[in-house]
Amino acid sequence: MKRHMTLACLALLALGAQAQQGGLTPEMLSQIKETYKHTSADKAIHNAMAGTSIAILARNQERLADFDTHFSDKVVSKGITDQKQSGRCWLFTGLNVLRAQMIARYGLDELTFSQNYCFFYDQLEKANLFLQGIIDTSKKPADDKMVEWLFKNPIGDGGQFTGVSDLILKYGLVPSSVMPETYSSENTSQLSNLLALKLREYGLELRDKAENGAGAATLETRKTEMLGTVYRMLALALGEPVQSFKWTMNGIEKEYTPLSFYQEFLGNDLDGNYVMLMNDPSREYYKCYEIDYDRHVYDGKNWTYVNLPVEDIKQMAIASIKDSTMMYFSCDVGKFMDSQRGMLDLNNYDYASLMGTDFGMNKEQRIRTFASGSTHAMTLMAVDLDKNGKPKKWMVENSWGQEAGFRGHMIMTDKWFDEYMFRLAVEKKYVPEKVLDILKQKPVRLPAWDPMFAPEE
Numbered sequence: 001m002k003r004h005m006t007l008a009c010l011a012l013l014a015l016g017a018q019a020q021q022g023g024l025t026p027e028m029l030s031q032i033k034e035t036y037k038h039t040s041a042d043k044a045i046h047n048a049m050a051g052t053s054i055a056i057l058a059r060n061q062e063r064l065a066d067f068d069t070h071f072s073d074k075v076v077s078k079g080i081t082d083q084k085q086s087g088r089c090w091l092f093t094g095l096n097v098l099r100a101q102m103i104a105r106y107g108l109d110e111l112t113f114s115q116n117y118c119f120f121y122d123q124l125e126k127a128n129l130f131l132q133g134i135i136d137t138s139k140k141p142a143d144d145k146m147v148e149w150l151f152k153n154p155i156g157d158g159g160q161f162t163g164v165s166d167l168i169l170k171y172g173l174v175p176s177s178v179m180p181e182t183y184s185s186e187n188t189s190q191l192s193n194l195l196a197l198k199l200r201e202y203g204l205e206l207r208d209k210a211e212n213g214a215g216a217a218t219l220e221t222r223k224t225e226m227l228g229t230v231y232r233m234l235a236l237a238l239g240e241p242v243q244s245f246k247w248t249m250n251g252i253e254k255e256y257t258p259l260s261f262y263q264e265f266l267g268n269d270l271d272g273n274y275v276m277l278m279n280d281p282s283r284e285y286y287k288c289y290e291i292d293y294d295r296h297v298y299d300g301k302n303w304t305y306v307n308l309p310v311e312d313i314k315q316m317a318i319a320s321i322k323d324s325t326m327m328y329f330s331c332d333v334g335k336f337m338d339s340q341r342g343m344l345d346l347n348n349y350d351y352a353s354l355m356g357t358d359f360g361m362n363k364e365q366r367i368r369t370f371a372s373g374s375t376h377a378m379t380l381m382a383v384d385l386d387k388n389g390k391p392k393k394w395m396v397e398n399s400w401g402q403e404a405g406f407r408g409h410m411i412m413t414d415k416w417f418d419e420y421m422f423r424l425a426v427e428k429k430y431v432p433e434k435v436l437d438i439l440k441q442k443p444v445r446l447p448a449w450d451p452m453f454a455p456e457e
Contacts, residue, residue, distance in 0.1 A: 080408030094164030158455030172258030342405025
């Protein structure tokens with residue numbers, strides 16, 4: 001008996017030693033510590049970093065001189081919008097593209113559309129997208145990856161161009177004076193948290209009902225009741241969307257519905273008139289892709305895009321700007337951003353010199369490791385070309401207010417554009433036939449948890 005116990009103890013000790021392999025041992029820690037030399041330069045850097053932002057210390061002083069703000073080609077812009085403390089950049093950007101078209105078409109001095117109106121239906125549609133997704137996956141186990149993803153992402157205020165397209169084609173547009181902003185539309189976090197909490201509760205209830213044998217009709221009825229509660233929450237926080245309104249153009253007052261207003265003054269086929277482009281070097285170029293659940297409306301379309309080399313995308317962007325047409329553009333805005341000057345430049349900060357190590361991943365590697373992705377949408381509206389027609393820098397109209405950046409804009413070097421530009425929505429007339437032909441392919445379907453699923457905020 002004693003011998004068997006001894007063998008068992010030895011086996012447990014062996015397992016314990018095995019389990020500790022790969023851990024940080026005292027010997028390893030000693031070796032690691034020896035690599036830090038405690039030089040006078042290290043001490044000076046530590047003293048500085050102890051009380052100062054890393055970004056301030058890494059700022060490249062050579063880049064702080066006045067920068068060139070001339071652009072060879074620029075679309076006229078009238079007025080900077082402000083999304084305030086919300087993640088609605090995608091909506092502001094899409095509406096700013098349409099606003100520029102209407103201002104130019106009718107010679108208006110100014111115009112803004114109601115982001116709040118579209119945002120109301122965005123949140124209601126996303127709530128339905130989640131609840132119907134829960135019903136669709138109700139037979140899957142709770143630890144299924146899709147089920148887990150849904151509960152992790154029940155709703156949010158971020159989005160992308162297909163959301164703009166689907167919402168406007170379904171619900172129309174209204175001027176900002178018809179449904180102005182509220183505190184909760186400009187400061188979305190509390191409302192978003194409450195909606196997410198309620199939807200997760202409803203998601204569990206729907207799964208329980210399905211497990212107990214509830215049929216499709218019963219689940220649909222209960223989902224509609226749940227959406228009634230969501231509607232009330234949105235109406236209290238954002239106001240109830242208008243059904244009709246009066247608006248004056250050239251001295252003539254007329255009554256409109258949101259859809260008739262859009263159709264009369266813009267009428268763009270947002271679904272069929274635009275091509276969504278992506279620069280994702282982690283995947284094969286000249287292919288069409290779609291991302292599951294990367295949409296705002298359950299019966300709408302997933303983000304579907306043509307993946308192209310960045311140089312191809314630039315040519316279409318230049319053609320659009322030269323024809324005075326702004327574009328929906330998204331990027332990883334936080335990388336190497338000097339927000340005070342409104343400059344996006346790879347040389348803004350020298351982290352390598354400060355930290356004594358290079359940060360060597362390329363764009364493909366950053367995407368594959370989730371280190372970079374599309375985070376913010378802005379309106380691409382200017383390019384500066386050299387004498388050979390090559391871009392030197394670009395400018396976007398932002399939605400962070402007039403005082404942010406360079407008079408409400410961001411200027412990016414062409415090298416920054418290469419590294420951190422991701423998405424562009426371009427009108428078909430600027431897209432070559434060989435690219436349009438790619439849209440005839442059956443898209444490669446990517447899962448919702450793919451690195452490219454990145455709602456702009």
